[in-house]
Amino acid sequence: MLLKDLIQIPVLKDARIAAGAEGLNRSVGTVNMMDAPDIIHFLKPNELLLTTAYAVKDHPETLYSLIEQMAEAGCAGLAIKTKRFLEEIPGCVIEAANRLQFPLLELPLDHSLGEVLNGALSSILQNKTNELSYALDTHHTFFNLILKGEGLSEIVEKLSQLIASPIVILGSKLELISLSSVIKPNIQLLNKWIRQFGGSKNGLEAGLYTISDLLPADGAGFVRLQPIPTPQRPGYILAFMHEEELRTHHALALEQAANVLGFELLKAQAVKDRARRYKIEFFTELVQGEITSEQEIIHRGKQHGLFPADSMLCVVCGRDSDDGFAESEQDHAAVERRARETDQLYHTLSKEFMKLGAPFVLFTLKDKFIALLSAKELLGASPDGKLRMSQQLIGISERLSAREEISLSYGIGSPFNKLVDIPVAYKQAMDAYRLGRSHNKQRFVQYYHTKDFADLLRLIPVDDLQEFIEETFEAWNGIDEGEQREWRKTLRVFYDNHCHIGETAKGLYIHRNTVLYRLNRIEQLTGVQVRNPADSLRIRIALMIKDLVS
Template structure:
C-alpha cells in the first residue's frame, strides 16, 4: 500500500526479486529505500546517498573481493539501505568479513536472481519509490492545508496539537522571550529536545519546541515540521501587523487625551477599554525627561517605553511626545506619597537593564495629581510637566517630584510680575545674593536650608555638612544684612515666599501643552 514505508523486506517480496536470498544483515530488513542505483565501477566515495539501494554484478570486485567491505563501510557512513549482488555471475563467493560487516551495520546483503535484468528491477523499484513519494507529498500537502487553515482562522492551539500528533511527541509555540503561548496537554518546558526558530524576515519572533529529536530518516515528520514553522511565521506576521496597528491606535488615543482635545467621558472610557488603555478609579500622569550628552537618547526613550508598556500591562501605557515620555497610570491611590512610591518602584524596574544601552544620562520625573475622570487627565499631565519645570529650579537634587510639592511655586509663577513679589525679593533675597557674590560666602544656601527645616539649625548643619556653630554664625550675618529677626514667624513667612519666588525665576511653564 502507498502509505506503507517501502522497506528492504517489501522489496524482497516483489515478484521481480523472487528467489533472492538474504546472506547477512537480517536486522536491517526494515530499512527504508528512497533511492536505487547500480555500481560496476570501483569508485566508492562521493556519490552514495542515505536510504539508497545498490545493485551490482560484483564485476568491480572480481579481482579484489574485499572492496565489498569498503562499499559496506561507505554505506554505513552515509546511511545506506541494502546491497544486492548477482553473485553467480562474477563473484562466486562473498568474503566472510563482508558478511560480518553486513550484520554489524544492519545493512542487508542479498543475492540477486541471475536471470532478471537490472532494468526490470530498477523500473519496478523506482515505481514503488515514486508511489511512496507521491503519497507522502499528498499527505504533506493535506497537512500543510490544515496548518494554513488553522493559522488563517487563528486556531494556533489546534495547530500545535496536530503537530504533536503527527510527530508523536509534545509540542509548544514559544514567543520571542521563550515563554509558552500554546502547547499540547502534557508539554513541560524542561522536556524540550529541539527548538526551531520562527522567523519573520530576518527577525526571530518565536519558536516551535518539541520533546523528541527527529531522525534524518523521518522525512514525512521533517516535512511536517518545516511546514508548521512556515505557517507559524504567517501567524506571527499577522500578530505583528495587528500589534503594530493597535500600538498606533493607542498612541493616537494618548496624544489626543493628553492634549485635551477630547472631553466626552463615556466615549473616552469606551475607547480606552477597546484599546487596552488603563482607566481605573483614579488616573494620573507621569512625565519623564532624559537628559543625556550622548547620541543614544532616542534608544533610551524607546527602551523605557517598551518596558513601561510591557511591565504595566493594563495598569500603565506610555507614549513619546516631543522630548518627553508621558505615561498614563491607573491606580486605587489618591495620596501623593503613595503615588511617589508607585513611581519609585516603576523606576527601579526600568533601570534594571539600562546599563545595556551603554550611556550616561540624567532623569527628571514629574507626577501629576490623580483624577477620577479621563477627561481631566490633561490637567494631571500639565501638573506633571510643571513639576519638572519648577522642580529643576527649586529641588534640583530630587529626581522624582510630585506636583503637590511645588503647589506654592506654581501659584507664585501665576503672579510673578506682581510688584509685591518684586519688593519682597528686592528687600529679602537680593542683598544676601549680592553679599555671597562679593565675599564668596554661602549665606543664600544656608537661608534656604533654614527655611526648609522650619528653623531647625541642627538639620541645617546636617544638610550642609557644617558645624552647628557655623550655621548660627551665618544666620546672624543674614540678620545683620537684612536688618531683621529670623526668629520672627512673620519675617520667616515673608522670607519663604520671597525665596520660592526667587528660585522659580526662569521656570518655563507657559510652553507646557
C-alpha cells in the same frame, strides 16, 4: 523513503540482510548501479548502490574501505549480487558494516540489477508522489479551517488528531500560545523541556529533542520541534512523542501546519498591530493636549483600557541605551531591528506591569514607553509609598537586565485625578526623566518636583555653561590661581551673607578689614562692582555653574 520499507518491494523482498540491520532506518533518496573501481567519487548521500562487485572480484577485501567511505558519505546502503563475480561477502566487510550500522544487502540471482534498479526507483517515485499528495491534502485541510472562520485552536486540534500526539504552540520567547485539549500535553513535561532547551538566544532549530531525567509519570520522552515561519516573531510547534522515529506523514503534517499557522499568526499579529496603531494615535493626541473634553477622552479611551480613577500616575520608561540613537543615522535594517526590539519590550513590560497588581494602560510614543497607572494601589496612603514603587520599578529593570540585557529608567509625574490632566502629567514625567538623564544616571526612578535653579542650569548644554563662566571671569585671567580661589571663596560667603561685611568676616574667620581689602582689590583689578545688582547676579550665577560643572 526508508530502506526498511524499500526492501519490501517485490524485486527486493528476497534480498538477505547480510549486515548493518540497525541502519535500516536510513533514508533512501535514489538508487545507483555501478561497478567502477572509483565508484565512491560518484555516490551521493541517501543513495543505495547496486553492484555485482566485478571491480573488486580480484581483491574482495577492498570492499572494506568502500563500506567505510560510503558510511562516511551518508549513503543509504550497499546491495551486492553474489554468486557471479563474488562468491561470498568477506567476514571483515560484514564486521565493518555491523560496526558502522551500515546496511549491507545480498541480492539473489532471480532479478537482474536493471530490474532491481527500475523497481526501486519506481517505488521511490511513487512514495514521493504519495508524500506530495498527502502534503497537499493536509495543507487544504488546514487552510479550509481558516476559510471556514476557524482559528488557531482548531488547527492545533486537527494537527494533534492527524499525528495522534499532544501539540503545544509556543511564541518566540517560548511563551505558551495554544495547546491541544483533546490529547492534552503534560505541562510539567513542557516546563522541563523549556528549562532544558530554552536558554538559546538564537532560536531553536527543527529536529528531535530528547528530554532528560524523565520520571515514570512523564510519559513521552521526545519532542519534535517545527519552527513556524513568520517575518518578525517566529513561533514553534512542539509534538510530544513516545518514540524517537517520526513517520514521514507526521513530519509532512507538521510542516504544512507550520505554514498555515504562520499565516494565521501573521494575520492575528496584523490585527494587533492595527489596534495598537490606533491606540498610539489616540494617546499621542491625548498627551499633546489635542483632546480637551473629559467626555471625549472617556468615550475614546475605554476601547484602549483607559477609565477614570481616583488618582493616577504617568510613568515614562526609556532604555538607557537609547541615548545617541537616531533613526536618520541608521540603515533600514537597524531601524527595523530596533522596531522589533521595541515591540518585544512592549509585550515584556505589559507582563511586568501586570505583576504590580494595579490597573494600568501602556502605550509607546517614539522610543519611550508610557504607562498610566493607579496611584491609589501603588502609592497608598503610607509615607513610604514612593520608595516602595521605586523598588518595584527597579525590580523590573533588574529582571530585564538579567534576562535580556536591557537597562531601563523611569520618570514619574505628580498624581492627577482628571483625565484632561494627562498632558500635564506626561510633561512632568518627561521633565523628570530628562532630569535624571542630565545627571548621567543609569537605571533610575526620578519623581517630578518643581525645579530649583541648579536643575534649570543642568538643562543647558555644558559647552554653553563653560562659555558663560569664561566670559564672566575673563578679567581674572592675569591673576594668580591661588588668589582667584581666595576671591571666589570670599565672594561666595559675601553673597551668602547678603553682602554684610561683618558676617562675611565671621564666616571666613578673618578680620573685616581683610574682607574689605579683598573686595576692593577685585573691583580695582577686574573693573567689576561686586555690590552692583547686575554684576553680583552674574558672578553668583557663574560661581554656581562652576560648582555644577566641576
